[in-house]
Amino acid sequence: MKDRFLLDPEVTFLNHGSFGATPREVFERYQAWQLELEREPVDMIARRLPGLLADARAELAAFVGARPDDLTFVENATTGVNMAARALALRPDDEVLTTNLEYGACVFTWQQHCRLVQVPWQELFDHVTERTKAVFVSHITSATALVLPVEAIVREARSRGLTTVVDGAHAVAQLDLDLDALGADFYSGNCHKWLMAPKGAGFLHVRPEWQERVGGAIVSWGYEEPATFISRTSLQGTRDSAAYLTVPAAIEFFRAHDDRERCIALAREARRELCALLGTEPIAPDEMVLQMASVRLPEPDATLNRRLFDDYRVEIPVQGDLMRISIAAYNDRADVDRLLFALGELYA
Ligand SMILES: Cc1ncc(COP(=O)(O)O)c(C=O)c1O
Structure with a gap:
């Protein structure tokens, strides 16, 4: 298996978790998409890309147990968490409950929007107050690498009327996901970690009732009416979408070598x-x-x-x-x- 990856053979690489690593054949597919873009940028971006992205999105949605139009590609899980935090339109004294095991970048994200209350995951709901608006939790934590009981947390939060945002950066392809069944309001995931897609392939899954409130990471042409959740979040200026288009190849490799x-x-x-x-x-x-x-x-x-x-x-x-x-x-x-x-x- 090592030969099927591009990793330096001199290094004992025991840090897949930070940025992932992509199999050679998946990386070749990625580069092939980049070459197609370079051969005819206008045809690729203006004519073919919307359909190609919709196909890739549909394959990813099937892989994570979601409806294709409830999920949009984003560069990475951090971007997805940022988009979710913005959609919540929090006030500075609103509280978001989270664990004391969260990824630092996402802690900073929430702290820009509200008062983030960080507690041990076992006592999360002991800290609900009348100001609590949402619960934010990692499916698999970062430095501690623990699988948290996200199903039970989402269920409890929803029963209390709290919005749920799950950071699934490490969960995609470590766990078999059924995002529809999980029912979190927002689920942000990465394909470049354990699904081993090229870097820059993440997604944000959003329950239908929230989608109208979700904007793109930047405001661009996707806001032109009739704008949708998918258009606002997909049209993000000129960019290389090869990592997104390679997600189906990553899924194929993963299934063949699980x-x-x-x-x-x-x-x-x-x-x-x-x-x-x-x-x-x-x-x-x-x-x-x-x-x-x-x-x-x-x-x-x-x-x-x-x-x-x-x-x-x-x-x-x-x-x-x-x-x-x-x-x-x-x-x-x-x-x-x-x-x-x-x-x-x-x-x-
Ligand atoms: C729990 C968790 N969330 C989010 C991230 C961020 O992932 P990305 O840099 O791809 O946005 C990481 C990265 O390791 C992580 O461990």
Whole structure:
């Protein structure tokens, strides 16, 4: 499998989670779309693109259990969260409830719009006040890499009349999604992480009753009447849409090589061994861990990431006292062994 990716063979790459990695054949499809754009930009952008994007959107919608017109392509999950936050039209003293495990960029997003109340996910609903307007939660958290019980959270929030915004940056293709059944008001996802599409392929899924209120990341031609949710969010000035058009190829590759059971088992095994080596306790039960696993270091280490890369060519993120291993289709036992060897030396 490693040969099917473009990753540097000199590097033990254990950080799929940050930006993903694209299989060679999917990347070739991406470049083929770029070449088509370059051969005849006007034909591609003005005539063919709307239909091509609608087809790609329909395939993605089927993959995530949604109706095609409820979902729009965006550059990345952060953009989707920004669009959702704007659509809520919050006042500065409105409250949005969230966990204390959220991705930093999205925390900044919400803080631009309202008072963001960050609490442990287990006690989310203990903090509802008359000012609470919405609940924002990651399906799989970032630094801690935990699968949160988003179905139950969305259900409870909706029963209390609260709007729900889910950050699904890591969930697409780690979990089988059924966004219609989940019923969140907004679900922002990435295809460039675990679906392994080229970078710059995300989406925002919006329940029909909200779509009128959702604007594009920028205001452009899509606002010309009769404007729709899809037109406002799709027409975003001149841009390269090749990453979006490649999503169906990424889905095809994923389906042909779905290897999640092995990856999850290896991630959990690595987590056990890392905890044993580091002498720390697992941060959560195995059931909350899929293809990413975070382990606690004995103490925060701001230089560990750099030393692992410089001295061992191991790429793995460290944030504070958390180190997060990612196991993607191209990772194997030898990658984990390399990390364990390096840490064994560094912590000797
Ligand atoms: C939970 C979470 N949300 C959002 C993002 C942002 O993804 P992107 O940079 O593709 O918008 C990340 C990135 O790692 C993440 O971990």
